[in-house]
Amino acid sequence: MARSFQAVKNFLFRFVNRKFLVFLFFLVISGVFWLITTLNETMEKEVTIPVILTNVPKNMVIMSDGNDTVRITVRDKGYTLATYFYTDHIKPIVVSLPSYIKSDEHASVSQAELQKMVLQRIYGSSQVINIKPDRLEYYFVNHNSQKSVPVRFAGNVHAERNHTITAINITPKNVTVYAPQKILDSLQSIPIGLFNMSSITDTVRKDIKLQRMKGVKTVPDQVRIEICADRLTEKTVEVPVETINVPDGKKLRIFPSRINIKCTVGASQFKNITEDDFKIVADYNSLTGAVGEKCVIRLVAVSEKVSNARLEVSEVDYLIEQ
The missing domain is CATH 2.170.120.40 (YbbR-like domain)
Incomplete structure (x- = not known):
């Protein structure tokens, strides 16, 4: 019984294996026919041709960028186009700079000259539909410029x-x-x-x-x-008030003599901000001497490291001593 089961199993395996091989054979054959049919059709593809600039004088600096390739759209049979992609049939375009200098700062390969170079590098059956760029432009200056x-x-x-x-x-x-x-x-x-x-x-x-x-x-x-x-974080700094324009023989005393300034500062600069980053002044010339008048103080200098700096008070008591 076991031998019969094994024999049936071997038969089925060989039968299935044979059918798979037959299927695989016809799949390959159909793929080959599809590829031949496709490659025999006329189509258009973009092909890239390298450009090599030669004989550049040592004292010359080329200003132009992007003229290292030419892209052409070619129409031909599929198998011909395939040779452009999978072989080294297309040779680079070699531009000898001195041959195309038009002025002291400019060299140019014209549209007609470039088209001729391209046609020399493709099969005679291929039709060029488009060339980008349609000409090659080179700008240059003396190395000392x-x-x-x-x-x-x-x-x-x-x-x-x-x-x-x-x-x-x-x-x-x-x-x-x-x-x-x-x-x-x-x-x-x-x-x-x-x-x-x-x-x-x-x-x-x-x-x-x-x-x-x-x-x-x-x-x-x-x-x-x-x-x-x-x-951003807020900081309060106590800054002394400086007096200015005080006449000789007189002294202007301010109460309080130190004023708080509130400002916004970056967290990394918080510890670095000190009273030296600000300047508060009380101007003697702004006083009128009226009874009960207060002295107006001004914030005249603020570090670039802070923003939104403002005085906690804008007026203070004062005393003028002879």
Whole structure:
């Protein structure tokens, strides 16, 4: 009985295995026919051709970016297009710079010249539908035509509620700019690319590309932005009142002589804020001498590290001594 069961089991296994192999064979055959049919159809694909710039004089700095590839849309049979993607049939376009110089600061490969270069690198059966860019432009300057300029922050940053932006640091602070002399003469700074961020609660660091300007090349072309945020808290500081414009032979006494200032400060700076960060004055010239009059005091200097600084009182008693 056991032998019969084993024999049936072996038979079924061989039968199922044979049917699976037959199914797999026809699946492969149908896939091959589908691929042949598809590749025999005419279609359009975008192909990328590398561009290599050669023979650049040592004293010359190329200003142009982005002319390192040419993208072409090609129409042909599928199997022909496949060779462009899976073989090294398409050779790079080699541009010898001195051959295309048009002026002291400009070289250009025209549309007709570029199209000729492209056609030399594809099969005769292929039809070029589109070329991007349609021409190659190169701007250059002498290596000595450079200037160091500061990087300028451009953007909007906002802290979360009950927080404040304490600093925006840029590294490096200056970059080297290569450009024609007339541009260098008028260039005072290089802005970063537009940068917007809100709800900041802690220090944020980002690498940002500098804003591109035609005819200008910057080294480096990006900087690191560090935005520091801090939680706000209130602090009270007792500050002495200084008297000013007091005539010789007289003395102006203020009561009380020290006044509390309330201000808003970042938590990290709380311990660093002292009376030296403020200045309160009482001006002798503002006194009229009327009975019962009080002396008006003013807050005339406040540290940049605090905000919303205000006097606890704005008038005090005084006494003039001869």
